[in-house]
Amino acid sequence: MSEQLNLDLPVRSATGRENFFLSPGNAIAVAEIDRWRDWPAGKLALIGPEGSGKTHLTHVWASDADAEILPARDVVDWEPRPGNFAIEDVPEIAGDAEAERALFHLHNFVLAEGGRLLVSGIQPPALWPIALPDLTSRMRGTPSVRLEPPDDLLLQALLYKLFNDRQITPQSRLVPWLVKRMDRSFAEAGRIVAELDSRALATGRPIGPKLAAELLEEDMDRG
CATH class of the missing domain: 1.10.8 (Helicase, Ruva Protein; domain 3)
Incomplete structure (x- = not known):
């Protein structure tokens, strides 16, 4: 639900979190998040520097899409079930063979079941130092959108x-x-x-x- 603040910036409500403000620096990312049902590949990578609002916008998306959020390091405990998922900070599992395999299977299962997958990191997926070749190809094939630092x-x-x-x-x-x-x-x-x-x-x-x-x-x- 939108409301107005002192600076006439629209406000987006994030479940359990502070309001998310729209600005020129994040408008493209927010628009792409809003069209999650129509993601051509069924997935999206949200990238941006530390403190740019990735976690906040991930929670906005999770609320809209009724999605579960998992830190990348927790994917090893994931049990296959249909639905939408957000995996945060994927580069943190680079080189962890068990976690990389788990994310590979999660990726394939979620998309095969018609779910949506949001992944995040500081750099574009092509620069994530994933060791598992199959997962590398899946991540590099993920469309991405960037959040800029606040203007x-x-x-x-x-x-x-x-x-x-x-x-x-x-x-x-x-x-x-x-x-x-x-x-x-x-x-x-x-x-x-x-x-x-x-x-x-x-x-x-x-x-x-x-x-x-x-x-x-x-x-x-x-x-």
Whole structure:
């Protein structure tokens, strides 16, 4: 269900998770996820850098498609059953013969039964260092769509949402100030907001650029 936020970005509800914001950087991926019933190959690879929202969008898809989500390392425990499945972080099982064989059989079974399969990783499937030749060919034959790191508009909307979730009204200059200086990832946005909230509660100081500058400077000092 859609609603409107301060920045007029549409919101997509993800089951059990925060709202997923649409932006130019993720619109193509979201559109491809939405047409999951019509995936020509019955499968899709969702790729993008760490913190680009792959896990979040996977949960959006799983909610829509009534799909089960499995970390790639858990596929060895999978028992064949019809349905839709999402396998996260496939490159993590590269070189694990048992897990690779399990994913190969899962892939074939799900598609043979008319299910849909979503797989994810940081790089395109052609670069996944899978050792099992049959699985390599299946993954390389999987169409892919890429999530980009959050752009300015998305990052601003996310920060406002995270502050609002904590019932925090930051100083007016803070969000634009952060967008210009912070690392661009969903994970980093969540960490910064949580840390600013904690420090403000501990010290009674306002949540503004000065407090944020101290936090980012400490991050740089730690390397």
